[in-house]
Amino acid sequence: MVSEDAGTEKAATVLDKPFEKPDLVLTDTQGKKYDLRKETEGKPTLIYFGYTHCPDVCPSTMSNIAVAKKQLPKAEQDDLRVVFVTTDPDRDNPAELGKWLKGIDPQFIGLTGDFATIQAGARTLGISIDAPRKDKNGKVISEHGTQVIAFSPKTDGGYVLYGEGATVDDYTKDLPAIVKGANP
Amino acid sequence: MRRRLGPAALVLAGALALAGCGGSDSGSDSGSGSADGKAELSVGSAYMPQPVSDEMAAGFFTVTNKGGAADELTSVTSDVAGQVTVHETVGGAMREVKDLKVPAHGELVLKSGGDHLMFEQLKRKPKEGQTVTVELRFARSGPVKVEMPVKSATYHPKTGH
Numbered sequence: 001m002v003s004e005d006a007g008t009e010k011a012a013t014v015l016d017k018p019f020e021k022p023d024l025v026l027t028d029t030q031g032k033k034y035d036l037r038k039e040t041e042g043k044p045t046l047i048y049f050g051y052t053h054c055p056d057v058c059p060s061t062m063s064n065i066a067v068a069k070k071q072l073p074k075a076e077q078d079d080l081r082v083v084f085v086t087t088d089p090d091r092d093n094p095a096e097l098g099k100w101l102k103g104i105d106p107q108f109i110g111l112t113g114d115f116a117t118i119q120a121g122a123r124t125l126g127i128s129i130d131a132p133r134k135d136k137n138g139k140v141i142s143e144h145g146t147q148v149i150a151f152s153p154k155t156d157g158g159y160v161l162y163g164e165g166a167t168v169d170d171y172t173k174d175l176p177a178i179v180k181g182a183n184p
Numbered sequence: 185m186r187r188r189l190g191p192a193a194l195v196l197a198g199a200l201a202l203a204g205c206g207g208s209d210s211g212s213d214s215g216s217g218s219a220d221g222k223a224e225l226s227v228g229s230a231y232m233p234q235p236v237s238d239e240m241a242a243g244f245f246t247v248t249n250k251g252g253a254a255d256e257l258t259s260v261t262s263d264v265a266g267q268v269t270v271h272e273t274v275g276g277a278m279r280e281v282k283d284l285k286v287p288a289h290g291e292l293v294l295k296s297g298g299d300h301l302m303f304e305q306l307k308r309k310p311k312e313g314q315t316v317t318v319e320l321r322f323a324r325s326g327p328v329k330v331e332m333p334v335k336s337a338t339y340h341p342k343t344g345h
Contacts, residue, residue, distance in 0.1 A: 024250035055302045056271075056278070060233060062291060063337035085275075103236045104337075142275040164297045168338040 011170035012163055012184045017059070018157030019149060026085065026113035030096030034111055036121075037084065037156075044153045044179040045081040047121050047131060049145035051088035052100040057164050058144050059104070065103035065148070066172030076179045080154070082108045085122070085174035087129045088142040089115050125149055125158060152181035160184060213322025221252020225286060225325050230332040232303075233296075233339050234312045239263070241310060241334055243301035243318065244341075247292040251253065255324040256283040257292060263317045273298055295341070310334040 021037050028034040050058035063086060068078055084101060086092035089112045092100075095150060097110035100138065111118075115131055122129050127145040135141055150160040162170070172183035207344040230245035241264075249255065260268040271278045284299055294300050302317070310316050314334045321327045 033272055052237060053240065054233070055237075055295055056280070056300045057273070059236040059337060063236065064234075065305045067336075067338050100236060132270050135280065137280075139280070141277055141279065153292045166344055169340075169343055 010184075011131045011162040011166035012060075012174055013163075018152070018155065018159040020156065021156050022047075022124045024085070024111070024113075024121040025115065026111040027094055029094045029101065031094045034109070036111070039055060039109075040083070040151065041146070041156060042153055043079060043081045044181065045083060045151040046055050046148055046178075047083045047085065047125070047151065047158070048148045049085045049087050049118070049127055051132075051142040051144060052085050052092050052096060052142070053088065053142065054144055059114055061164065061166075062101070062104045062108065064128050064166065064168040064171050066108070067168045068175050069105065069107075071172050072175055072179060075154060076176075080179055082174070084108055085111045085118055086093060086142070087115075087122075087144055088116065089113055089118065090132065090140075101152065101171050113143040136158070142174050150178045153179070154181035185298070204314060205291065219248070221288070223249050223253050223255035223286065223322070223325050224251035225249055225322065226326060227320065227328050227330050229341060230330050231335045231339060231341070232310055232316055232332050234334055235303075235306070235310060236299045236337060238309045239304065239306055241303040241306060242296070242315075243268075243303060244290060244294045244296060245332070246294070247286050247320070247332060249288060249290055249292075251286050252338045253324070254288045254290075255286045255325050257320055258283045258323050259321045260301055261319050261321075262303060263305035264307055264310055267303075268318070269302050269304070271302050273300070278302070280302055286322070312336050 024036055092112050098182040101108045101110045129143045132140050132142040146164050147160040149158040149160045177184045192211055226248050228246050232243045235241035262268050269280050272281050310332050316332045318330045318332050319327050
């Protein structure tokens, strides 16, 4: 992904062939079962794979979406589903995930569960993540996805991709279209 | 034959000088090229996005080297964190690195999605509008103290907000 310094380029990539929403049944921040397809059916949905012990890209990606979301009309804010799926489920239990997301936007949905399930779900969206591993010093190295995928409320298809270069301005500009399932 | 040796020898000398410059990280300063300069570092564009977590944060800056020799950023300390490490981002993974090179007549750029500082064991949670102090240490040059402003969680240097 060479999306750096693409300041003038559009942040959004509209896909010719949308992704099917992954069939993920995981655990939310309340510790309850969350069926992604069922819960987000007919709702504009943004999905990102990351982890909370991540200083840079994960919090900035989620914060960008949070700030952009606040500029939507209230009804559309309530309609939008922003789903953060952890790639580090051992450390990101429901409580940890909930605490972290509350600091960004209390409406955001955090999902955790079995790593293999999460990895397989990510793979159906073209997102490849390796299991957390330890480096020489025993520190855990986790991986995050490098894309946010937007799903249309009309088709439930994942039709727009955002790379990590997407700024708060990009999301602010695009979300009003995304919540209607239109092309940004 | 003699006439053709001239330019060839010149090219060779040029290559040696270059090797002396770029190779100063090898620890050997016996090369003739090393005499031609040393690193002249300055640090700018520093900022920390207000962290979400109360355990960790990231930091970014640019080190500019006007000098004719390379240097390396080798360690970082800060008043707000028990530990600061330097990381590179490869795809979706962040890896700790021992040092980052500051090329001669060049820049070392730390930015979101790329090389960055990772602050751990935060002593307090930095808030937008505050400043954190960071000391950068280099293999050759003296330490540089940087006052790093805390910006919003969504701050982007390109847009300025």
